[in-house]
Amino acid sequence: EDQVTQSPEALRLQEGESSSLNCSYTVSGLRGLFWYRQDPGKGPEFLFTLYSAGEEKEKERLKATLTKKESFLHITAPKPEDSATYLCAVQTFSGGYNKLIFGAGTRLAVHP
Amino acid sequence: IAGITQAPTSQILAAGRRMTLRCTQDMRHNAMYWYRQDLGLGLRLIHYSNTAGTTGKGEVPDGYSVSRANTDDFPLTLASAVPSQTSVYFCASSEWQSSYNEQFFGPGTRLTVL
Numbered sequence: 514e515d516q517v518t519q520s521p522e523a524l525r526l527q528e529g530e531s532s533s534l535n536c537s538y539t540v541s542g543l544r545g546l547f548w549y550r551q552d553p554g555k556g557p558e559f560l561f562t563l564y565s566a567g568e569e570k571e572k573e574r575l576k577a578t579l580t581k582k583e584s585f586l587h588i589t590a591p592k593p594e595d596s597a598t599y600l601c602a603v604q605t606f607s608g609g610y611n612k613l614i615f616g617a618g619t620r621l622a623v624h625p
Numbered sequence: 626i627a628g629i630t631q632a633p634t635s636q637i638l639a640a641g642r643r644m645t646l647r648c649t650q651d652m653r654h655n656a657m658y659w660y661r662q663d664l665g666l667g668l669r670l671i672h673y674s675n676t677a678g679t680t681g682k683g684e685v686p687d688g689y690s691v692s693r694a695n696t697d698d699f700p701l702t703l704a705s706a707v708p709s710q711t712s713v714y715f716c717a718s719s720e721w722q723s724s725y726n727e728q729f730f731g732p733g734t735r736l737t738v739l
Contacts, residue, residue: 517667547727547728549730554732554733555732555733556629556715556717556730556731556732556733557668557715557730558730559727559728559729562727600667600668602667602668608682609681610673610675610681610722611722611723612670612683612684613668613670613728614667615667615668615669616667617665617666617667618667
């Protein structure tokens with residue numbers, strides 16, 4: 514069964530304290546892995562797409578990496594404004610369409 | 626400002642009532658989607674549309690219907706609401722229904738069915 518698991522469920526960091534969020538997946542044919550940021554009461558906001566193992570993408574303090582079984586979202590020297598829920602989703606072709614399977618997310622809180 | 630709008634922002638509905646959630650995009654995207662988001666669960670796809678005039682069932686379609694009369698609008702209808710349909714609903718769109726196009730999300734509709 515296709516599945517996406519994110520860990521930890523919640524993470525509390527001090528400002529400047531770097532860390533990583535994990536997204537592990539089991540899918541029959543990965544077509545892409547997506548990271549989104551979601552602020553409370555808002556819709557998910559697209560961050561990155563990764564397509565193949567070894568690929569890396571960066572945006573400001575965030576860096577996403579991909580292996581054959583998992584992806585990491587590394588946060589370097591986070592600031593309070595990085596506080597949000599980070600969602601991971603994998604895309605696979607199933608049931609006749611390109612299906613996005615989302616993880617439950619990691620709630621990140623960065624304190625000054 | 627280009628993007629996706631959803632209406633209403635929130636709604637409290639009596640069980641058994643009919644409700645339509647509205648979604649409009651101005652990015653001229655071909656594909657549109659409806660998801661529900663429940664606490665502790667990932668976003669789950671309800672219905673999708675590859676292009677105007679076509680629709681398809683997602684992971685949790687029961688109790689919901691959609692239509693796609695034109696490129697911009699993709700309404701979601703609950704014919705007879707039940708309490709298990711209490712959720713936050715997100716509409717999304719992408720240029721094409723393909724693995725190379727990220728999906729863009731609207732702000733969501735919070736629905737409570739009593």
